[in-house]
Amino acid sequence: MANNQMDFKFPKGGVFFIIIAIAVIILFSKSTVTIGPGEGGVIFETLGSGIDTEKTYGEGFHIVAPWNRMIVRKVRQQSISNEMNVLSVNGLEVKVSGTIWYEPELVNLGNLIKTKGEDYERELLDPAINAAARSVVGRYTPEQLYSSKRDVIEQEILDEVQLVLKDQYLSVKRVLVEDVKLPSTIRIAIETKLKQEQESLEYEFRLSKAKKEAERQKIDAEGKAIANKILSESLTDKILQEKGIEATIELSKSPNSKVVVIGSGKTGMPIILGNQ
Template sequence: MAQRQFEFPKVGLLIPVVVVLLILFAKSTVTVGPGEGGVIFETLGEGINTEKTYGEGFHIVAPWNKMIVRKVRQQSISDEMNVLSVNGLEVKVNGTIWYEPEFENLGSLIKTKGEDYERELLDPAINAAARSVVGRYTPEQLYSSKRDVIEQEILDEVTKLLEGQFLTVKRVLVEDVKLPPTIKQAIERKLKQEQESLEYEFRLVTAQKEAEKVIIDAKGKAESNRILSASLTDKILQDKGIEATVKLSESPNSKIIVIGSGDSGMPIILGNQ
């Protein structure tokens, strides 16, 4: 009995120790999900450790440190910006930009720009690039024919602004350009008139080409007849007539009577049935 009384206190002390160890272990484990990366914030050190980025999977971290997990796959944000065209007209541009943090430099990105680096870094760069590029064009160009060019120019501008900032922009899409209703209607009327003018011009060109074709065909036929007429003599015509008469006389559906000859020397055929 004395031995049992001596063991019970040991068991009672072991349980709290196990509980504490389990809590410390739970606080020391971090799972980085698909498409994510993690960096360590060293509470007793110099803050963000910029030397290593942790990839997907299960990781053990000292309980006094913190793992900051952020998405490192390609992401997108959309925004509507009020910008001025080249003639000072205010337009609204709806756009989407695709970007991704540099995985190896995630620690440097968070250390220099904070965890909310999209708001601190990406938003100002997009707005500055959009204002710079859109300000080069007229409302008509923005509304119709320059969309692809504008997207590429904004991408180039954003890339320059973010150079060396550990954030890569992949693509820019200008989804919509909103103009004041009166300006939009004026542009649409002008575009419609231009389209109708092009259609009318096309019909004129087509008609002219058809007329030229008819003239060429007529000239060709006239020249052919002139050459044929020049080559036909009375002797040739007489021989052709005799050949035709012979073929007609051989037809089973005809009865032919030849009496004398005509003024041209050709036989006179009577009695066709």
């Protein structure tokens, strides 16, 4: 019985082309890099001198030699938070929690990675922050750290960090001191002292307000006394008699029946007698 099945024969050289295609795909995938938003990249030349510090790659699609490696890092503004134990000016240990905003310099990303490594935050930024925080906090008392000096401390830490990182290809934008934790006994003592100071200020304010009110009343009374004295001195007997005569004339014009006695009374003023 004849075999009707047709034998499938793989084309000559087909395996070779498949191998070539796979190799091309692998080569292409290793030769292409996509750098995301807010990121930058530098080339590590495996067969060359290592990090290429002359060129930095920005966002988008890039083709690199398959034997090289693209190192991609964030170059937008970032932040890290930390808590550290530091000593105040009188040797008291306090815990300071804060956040720092920083940004690698894109054009110098190659120099940054070449000199400080890929983990440059741990190698460069953390030590600078710790040193600056210890130096600045060590200038202040616990009371100052706890209350009124927070913004000043932030600015001084920022200034010191920027000084340490000068020409290190890493820019620090802002420092925020979020919390200062003191031992409970010291914290309670400071809060009690602040409360007493506030109560004292309120008491002084009430005294000052009462004193001002008393002065106002005194001035008002003195003013009224002076006005009355002036008015009293201006009212002579002659003026009073003239005012009385004017009043009598007005009353005499009334339709009610009356008797006007001229020249009566101790002062010679007219006297009006009458009824409805």
